[in-house]
Amino acid sequence: MGFWKEAFAVVKENDPAARYNVEIFLTSPGIKALAAHKLSHFFWCHHFKLIGRMHAQLWRFFTQIEIHPGAIIENGVFIDHGSGLVIGETAIVESGVKLYHGVTLGGTGKDTGKRHPTVRRGALISAHAQLLGPIEIGEHAKIGASAVVTKDVPTAVTVVGIPAKIVRVHGEISPERELTKLECARHVSFYDHMGGI
Numbered sequence: 001m002g003f004w005k006e007a008f009a010v011v012k013e014n015d016p017a018a019r020y021n022v023e024i025f026l027t028s029p030g031i032k033a034l035a036a037h038k039l040s041h042f043f044w045c046h047h048f049k050l051i052g053r054m055h056a057q058l059w060r061f062f063t064q065i066e067i068h069p070g071a072i073i074e075n076g077v078f079i080d081h082g083s084g085l086v087i088g089e090t091a092i093v094e095s096g097v098k099l100y101h102g103v104t105l106g107g108t109g110k111d112t113g114k115r116h117p118t119v120r121r122g123a124l125i126s127a128h129a130q131l132l133g134p135i136e137i138g139e140h141a142k143i144g145a146s147a148v149v150t151k152d153v154p155t156a157v158t159v160v161g162i163p164a165k166i167v168r169v170h171g172e173i174s175p176e177r178e179l180t181k182l183e184c185a186r187h188v189s190f191y192d193h194m195g196g197i
């Protein structure tokens, strides 16, 4: 499916208020920001980095969504409302991911190179969630509104709070023992990544 066909289909699937393509095109900042990012990313990848950044800044002005031209964003991503959404240079966002307003896919300021999150297929990143560092958010994971996430999140779990903790696995309440095991694994992988501190 082409970018536009998929983008309209994703908006209709996720936004009950969306009616027809022309209306979506005229009123959805998310779809415009994602389309503009295609061009900014093209400039970025073809040695016109400054033009890519200027183009991204122009669309930030119109949409209130800031996507660094270096970010890799697959087709089929859904951005609702979008204002205040920031996606950093080395972030990767896979198809089917849902992003709401106020979300940051940012760096911690401590990492170099790959320093922004990777968000796997179908994950839901709720409004104002802050995802920081080169972490991985597993497929179909759900991040609660306003959560702060600095460690990897496994596939198909729900995390909420500051710092974000696992509260559901596959949408179900799990025994405390299971949750503690998952949290320990996250803790260990975080400190492995930090170089065994």
Ligand SMILES: CC(C)(COP(=O)(O)OP(=O)(O)OC[C@H]1O[C@@H](n2cnc3c(N)ncnc32)[C@H](O)[C@@H]1OP(=O)(O)O)[C@@H](O)C(=O)NCCC(=O)NCCS
Residues within 6 Å of the ligand: 081, 100, 124, 125, 126, 127, 142, 143, 144, 145, 146, 147, 158, 159, 160, 161, 167, 168, 171
């Ligand atoms: C996280 C979320 C997606 C729900 O996921 P879920 O897997 O269905 O989880 P549940 O609703 O069963 O909630 C799990 C637990 O986390 C709590 N919880 C849910 N969201 C929370 C949040 N943002 N902050 C703190 N706790 C939260 C629930 O109260 C519940 O607590 P309990 O175990 O004591 O009962 C949802 O609550 C959320 O944050 N949605 C926001 C979506 C959004 O951004 N909308 C904006 C539209 S404009």
